[in-house]
Amino acid sequence: MRQSNLARGALARGETPVGLAVIGAGYWGPNLVRTAQATPALRLEWLCDLDVERARAVLGSYTTVRATASYQDVLDDPAVGAVAVATPAATHFDLVRAALEAGKHVLVEKPLTPTVHESAKLVDLARRSGLVLMCDHTYCYTPAVRKIRELVRGGEIGEIQFVDSVRINLGLVQPDVDVLWDLAPHDLSILDHVLPEGVTMDAVAASGADPIDAGRLCMAHLSVWLSTGVMAHVHVNWLSPTKIRTTVIGGSRRTIVWDDLNPVQRLAVYDRGVDLAPAGSLDPAARHQALISYRVGDVLVPALPEREALREVMAEFAAAIGEGRPARTDGGAGLRVVALLEAASRSAAAGGRLVPVSEVSAHEKHRPLIEENA
Numbered sequence: 001m002r003q004s005n006l007a008r009g010a011l012a013r014g015e016t017p018v019g020l021a022v023i024g025a026g027y028w029g030p031n032l033v034r035t036a037q038a039t040p041a042l043r044l045e046w047l048c049d050l051d052v053e054r055a056r057a058v059l060g061s062y063t064t065v066r067a068t069a070s071y072q073d074v075l076d077d078p079a080v081g082a083v084a085v086a087t088p089a090a091t092h093f094d095l096v097r098a099a100l101e102a103g104k105h106v107l108v109e110k111p112l113t114p115t116v117h118e119s120a121k122l123v124d125l126a127r128r129s130g131l132v133l134m135c136d137h138t139y140c141y142t143p144a145v146r147k148i149r150e151l152v153r154g155g156e157i158g159e160i161q162f163v164d165s166v167r168i169n170l171g172l173v174q175p176d177v178d179v180l181w182d183l184a185p186h187d188l189s190i191l192d193h194v195l196p197e198g199v200t201m202d203a204v205a206a207s208g209a210d211p212i213d214a215g216r217l218c219m220a221h222l223s224v225w226l227s228t229g230v231m232a233h234v235h236v237n238w239l240s241p242t243k244i245r246t247t248v249i250g251g252s253r254r255t256i257v258w259d260d261l262n263p264v265q266r267l268a269v270y271d272r273g274v275d276l277a278p279a280g281s282l283d284p285a286a287r288h289q290a291l292i293s294y295r296v297g298d299v300l301v302p303a304l305p306e307r308e309a310l311r312e313v314m315a316e317f318a319a320a321i322g323e324g325r326p327a328r329t330d331g332g333a334g335l336r337v338v339a340l341l342e343a344a345s346r347s348a349a350a351g352g353r354l355v356p357v358s359e360v361s362a363h364e365k366h367r368p369l370i371e372e373n374a
Helices: 005-012 029-037 052-059 071-076 089-101 116-129 143-153 179-194 284-289 309-323 331-349 357-366
Strands: 018-023 042-048 066-068 082-085 105-109 133-136 160-170 201-209 219-226 231-237 239-251 255-259 267-276 292-300
Touching (some): 018 029, 029 042, 029 052, 029 309, 042 052, 052 066, 071 089, 082 089, 082 309, 089 105, 116 133, 116 357, 133 309, 133 331, 143 239, 143 255, 160 179, 160 219, 179 201, 179 219, 179 231, 179 239, 179 331, 201 331, 201 357, 219 331, 331 357
Parallel strands (some): 018 042, 018 082, 042 066, 082 105, 105 133, 160 231
Antiparallel strands (some): 160 239, 201 219, 219 231, 255 267
16 A cells, blocks of 8 residues: 555655544544554554453554553643544544643544534634644545546536435444434535535435334435535435445536446446537427437546545545644534534424525524533
């Protein structure tokens, strides 16, 4: 695996690695430990977990990294400049706020927090403190999504006409969140990352079901309305025996098809679509007959480098700290995704009504985000 350009640049400049503590040794924490240790711009100091024996098992016998069950030990250590939080979503707010108040930069697993209000408070606290708050929206750092962003923002596909995304598998029913909050953050963060400048996701209509009586939604469909009037559709499901990870972004010139499970052709750009007769080019009767024509052209399969996305996440976190700039998937990106998820939850609970994103965040505009003793 090649080192990222960001990591190599840090070494070339002779910068001191940033001391890092990983919080959480469960499902995702070990991946953060592994990639942190492979990132020259970071120096792993601690692995913190309530089950300290589990943390020691993750680290192994031959390591200088310390294991602890005490989060305060981590926050009190001046060698720690940053923490990476990989714990259940309900714990994120308290852990991230404590780290920011201790002067630590923070990388946090998705979702940023379970509510818009908590996410907004953390974004504001990071801004006031001059600290990096980054969301681990891992898919945004894959070569495929980077290429999609380049194609969409570069105008290669023209104006977006539709988005259709499917993320289904026979997955783990989570004990603390439903399928919306477990799987949809991936698709929503990708859309947030690749949409053209100035195009926003403004409203959500969602419906879901719990056919196995798990006590939470196990499958759901989201219709997300863009500020351009275009609809993006997202399907998430824990119950499918077939694993599918596909996204189709249709444009007025070309269409992108991303199949994340196809290593041979992960990304394809189709010069196929529907052309409309220009208004005024024909008399009304003739235009009705020739309104639609179908365009069939070539298929381009871009060459994509093989890079592990999580290593790119770690390198970006270190680079944002070193350069004193926001990360590409900063707290603001995390807040936007949480606002969409909260709108989706409200919509599903209300029978699928369309919920404007502004409805869930309007109350934030009229009260201080940082409250005493909150």
